[in-house]
Amino acid sequence: MAHIRKQTWTTKNGEKGSRYYVIFKDAAGKQHKNGGFKLKKDAEAARKRIEAEVAAGTYGRETLTFAVFYERWIKTKKKSLKPGSWVSYEHTFRLHILPTFGETLLGDITSMDVQTWIDELAEKKLGGKKQSEKTITPATVARCFRYFRACMKQAEAWSLIDRAPTLKINLPRNDNGELDFLEPADILKLLDAARDPERSLFAVLAMSGLRLGEALALRWRDVNFEMRAIIVERSWSYHGGFGKPKTETSRRAVGLLDALADLLRDFYHDQGSPTPDDLLFTDDGVKPLDPANVRKRFLKALEDAGLKHVTMHSLRHSYASTMLGYGASVKALQRALGHASAAMTLNVYSHLIQEDMNATLAKANQAFVRNSNVTPFPVKKAVSGQDEGK
Numbered sequence: 001m002a003h004i005r006k007q008t009w010t011t012k013n014g015e016k017g018s019r020y021y022v023i024f025k026d027a028a029g030k031q032h033k034n035g036g037f038k039l040k041k042d043a044e045a046a047r048k049r050i051e052a053e054v055a056a057g058t059y060g061r062e063t064l065t066f067a068v069f070y071e072r073w074i075k076t077k078k079k080s081l082k083p084g085s086w087v088s089y090e091h092t093f094r095l096h097i098l099p100t101f102g103e104t105l106l107g108d109i110t111s112m113d114v115q116t117w118i119d120e121l122a123e124k125k126l127g128g129k130k131q132s133e134k135t136i137t138p139a140t141v142a143r144c145f146r147y148f149r150a151c152m153k154q155a156e157a158w159s160l161i162d163r164a165p166t167l168k169i170n171l172p173r174n175d176n177g178e179l180d181f182l183e184p185a186d187i188l189k190l191l192d193a194a195r196d197p198e199r200s201l202f203a204v205l206a207m208s209g210l211r212l213g214e215a216l217a218l219r220w221r222d223v224n225f226e227m228r229a230i231i232v233e234r235s236w237s238y239h240g241g242f243g244k245p246k247t248e249t250s251r252r253a254v255g256l257l258d259a260l261a262d263l264l265r266d267f268y269h270d271q272g273s274p275t276p277d278d279l280l281f282t283d284d285g286v287k288p289l290d291p292a293n294v295r296k297r298f299l300k301a302l303e304d305a306g307l308k309h310v311t312m313h314s315l316r317h318s319y320a321s322t323m324l325g326y327g328a329s330v331k332a333l334q335r336a337l338g339h340a341s342a343a344m345t346l347n348v349y350s351h352l353i354q355e356d357m358n359a360t361l362a363k364a365n366q367a368f369v370r371n372s373n374v375t376p377f378p379v380k381k382a383v384s385g386q387d388e389g390k
Contacts (some may be wrong), residue, residue: 001274002047002054004040005228022047026054027271056070066109067102073154085238089147096121096144103185106155111165118145122172140227145171180310181317191263193305197289198297200267201281202315207260209319209337210311213237214245216288220268225261229253232338236288250338320348 002024010016020043032052037043070093078086094258100117102191108297121144135256145166154165182190187206191199204215213235222231232252234246245251268274281289298312323333334345 001049003264004043004047006040008059022050024050024054033304044089064106065102066104066106067098069106069155069160070102070151071100073151077150077154082237082243084237088143092144093151097148101148107161109152111167111169114145114148114165114169118169118171141172174339180308181314181321182307183318184311184322186305186307187318189305189307189316190301194301196267197224197281198301200263200292201289202298202301202312203263204262204280204319205312205315206215207257208254209316209323210254211235211246211250211316211338212291212294214250214338216279216281216291217242218280219277220274220280223256223280225256225265226290227253228256228261230256238291245338247338247340249335249340252335252338254336320345 002022004019005023006018007021008016008018019035020040021033022043023031023033023049025031035043035046036045061251074089074093077089081089093386097320101113104113108264118141121136121139149164149166152166153160155161156164188204190206191203201215204210205212205217208215208230210218210230210232214232217234217236218230222233224231225259230253232245232250232254235250236240236242264280267280271278278285278289283289295312302309320333320337323336328336330345334342337345339345
């Protein structure tokens, strides 16, 4: 609750004076001092008004900048984010959102302002002062908008703005195009050019489809040679250390190819028969390999093998394309990759699914041939009194 504080003073000439101030805390718990009223009744009126505004969550909305609100919001948001996700939020706001909206009053941001920001962001060149010809990808633009929208929707929920200015914003088209990955023959060339422990790590990524963080968190007890499976129970990130995998469906067992099993057995013996709790991929036995160094060695192996430049995540795509090419169903691939749904798997890999319709077409054709032995497709008869055209 707000209260009134009287402050008195005496000047050098011996004259006395006093003022009344309203002392209160806003919705975020920050203490404020408002006033300088000559009369106590004026301070009392201000106290009642301020208490009502704080209770309604509208105090200070006329002078609240986006940057100030962001600092309050991100402190609350951080509690629900994984460390790696929080770093992504902080990095995105600092580079792409605060430079545009930071000093703008929260209530002055319009949908047109947001659309202009999105359009300019889509044309922004990469590289800072030494700009390249490449622009920010549509996926990055979409992430920036998603984070900004979450922030503004919270401002709306807290009654700091009447309505979030994020409706009907046109985002740049995300043309996924062809996935860039290595074929199995290229994977073998990559492994020939790499050295352990990275060599075995690349093999796990390409032959099991694990995410990098999942592979770096593997212990030897997670590799079950008897069950022919790799058990994914945790993940590792540079900012958050060991933790749960990306989603609940990411906790899974992935089938162990014989080729990968043979490679990992050799790697196990080369490590001096480590204990079940020892990490597979580590320099010091405590922390996993540094992802930045792994990526550098991956690019070096690509160069030494004379292969095209791809990202390390493309090894996951290599696994998916190989499995689909040899007849894996979308549902089976979804479980192996740890996707939340088969729809997500289809969205990424639908163009790699090559269904042979010839056999189906041949059977369907027989249904239209007189005196055919093929059982026709069952068609329900319309019930009397119903519209047969529905």
